[in-house]
Amino acid sequence: MSSKERPTLGGTRIKTRKRNIAAPLDPAAFSDAVVQIYLDNAGDLELIAKSIESSDLNFSRYGDTFFEVVFIGCRTQPGTTKPDEGERHPYSIIECEPKHELILPSVIYIQKILRRKPFLIKNLENVMRKFLQSLELFEENERKKLAIFTALAFSQKLSGLPPETVFQPLLKDNLVAKGLVLSFMTDFFKEYLIDNSLDDLISILKRGKVEDNLLDIFPPAKRSNESFSEHFTKEGLVALVEYNEKKIFEVKLKEMKSALTTQITEEADISEVIETVKLQIRDAKLPDTEVVRVLWDVLMDAVQWSGKNQQQNANAAMRQLKTWSELLNTFCTTGKLELELMYKVQMQCYEDAKLMKLFPEIIRSLYEADVLAEDTILHWFRKGTNTKGRQNFIKALEPFVNWLEEAEEEE
Numbered sequence: 001m002s003s004k005e006r007p008t009l010g011g012t013r014i015k016t017r018k019r020n021i022a023a024p025l026d027p028a029a030f031s032d033a034v035v036q037i038y039l040d041n042a043g044d045l046e047l048i049a050k051s052i053e054s055s056d057l058n059f060s061r062y063g064d065t066f067f068e069v070v071f072i073g074c075r076t077q078p079g080t081t082k083p084d085e086g087e088r089h090p091y092s093i094i095e096c097e098p099k100h101e102l103i104l105p106s107v108i109y110i111q112k113i114l115r116r117k118p119f120l121i122k123n124l125e126n127v128m129r130k131f132l133q134s135l136e137l138f139e140e141n142e143r144k145k146l147a148i149f150t151a152l153a154f155s156q157k158l159s160g161l162p163p164e165t166v167f168q169p170l171l172k173d174n175l176v177a178k179g180l181v182l183s184f185m186t187d188f189f190k191e192y193l194i195d196n197s198l199d200d201l202i203s204i205l206k207r208g209k210v211e212d213n214l215l216d217i218f219p220p221a222k223r224s225n226e227s228f229s230e231h232f233t234k235e236g237l238v239a240l241v242e243y244n245e246k247k248i249f250e251v252k253l254k255e256m257k258s259a260l261t262t263q264i265t266e267e268a269d270i271s272e273v274i275e276t277v278k279l280q281i282r283d284a285k286l287p288d289t290e291v292v293r294v295l296w297d298v299l300m301d302a303v304q305w306s307g308k309n310q311q312q313n314a315n316a317a318m319r320q321l322k323t324w325s326e327l328l329n330t331f332c333t334t335g336k337l338e339l340e341l342m343y344k345v346q347m348q349c350y351e352d353a354k355l356m357k358l359f360p361e362i363i364r365s366l367y368e369a370d371v372l373a374e375d376t377i378l379h380w381f382r383k384g385t386n387t388k389g390r391q392n393f394i395k396a397l398e399p400f401v402n403w404l405e406e407a408e409e410e411e
Helices: 027-040 045-054 063-072 098-116 118-132 141-153 163-170 173-177 179-195 199-208 211-217 225-234 240-265 269-282 288-301 310-331 334-353 353-368 375-381 389-411
Strands: none
Touching: 027 045, 027 063, 045 098, 063 141, 098 118, 098 141, 118 141, 118 163, 118 173, 118 353, 141 163, 141 179, 163 199, 179 199, 179 211, 179 225, 179 240, 199 211, 199 240, 199 310, 211 225, 225 240, 240 269, 240 288, 269 288, 288 310, 288 334, 310 353, 334 353, 334 375, 334 389, 353 389, 375 389
8 A cells, every 4th residue: 555645635725814904094073073072062171071081982093183173173184283174163272262261171171081091191292292383373362372271281280291292392493583482482481480480480491401591482683691581571570580690690600610620720820810700700790709709619629638637638728728819819809708708618618527627727828818807807706697617616716816806906
């Protein structure tokens, strides 16, 4: 018998893979259905939210369309903010008056929807990004409504809406150049600060990565700190102006400190350093008291400290003061500034353990270099107002003060 397999008449059965048949997209029907819910409930957002919750509409597929209906009253034409054909309702955010109390219910309504359907947050981001990138397609009144809604959304902490989603799309060159971004952000600031602090606002701006470049919301021709102050003062946002001025001031101080640190580290000629300070004061309009504080910080930061060896630290500090006493002398020109320097020395010696015991030596060195006058030292000793470590420093300085008083009596 043959060992070969005999042929059969059954044939070969070929298995075919089953395919998922996707239903065709029909955003128009979805939009009409949502619009009908609005119309059936006469714009009552409580009832609309309940109807949406109980409906079997496919929100996961048409989330963007849903928020278009919420904002505009119907779905929009692809790539625009213009209403598409189909049903439309008159209860949208764009249709109401640009008032806090009229837009807030819509924010609370969206919050309820997002709590039940958290996956829709991405769709809200998509639609807001689309609208904000197309601000020029909205009327001025409509842009104001969007700004108020945005401020209220952050104020109500709308389900983790990321600030960068809102602010980054705004910084398109054409929108900025037309002044649309400045107008939008001004309305946003004014609305947000009604119920929130300036610190809250700054926190949002930082998360939105715009806090360090607020001037970028101004058209190029008006992009200056003077324009910033003038515009927001006129709009009643004085706190924001003061914050920006403080920030500018801190930047200028940092720049001055950096320039001086470089010169002192490189042991530049003292006349060059003095000229640098004078230029910084003139250009940045820095107060004399801040200049004195910065000079002291820079000089002490440049000292090569030697760990816990007290005598070596004392020697290093005295060498630094002797080398740069002329610099301090040039700018400590009044008793008030000398007293400010003493308070600065007091605070640093109080906060820095390695300098704690050097306070009397530093003061004596500054006196011998004619940086501090006798009257200033005695005033600090008798009437000084800074309490940090004061009792310890008074005790340490007492022998030197006694010597000054005795010398005064002999004269």
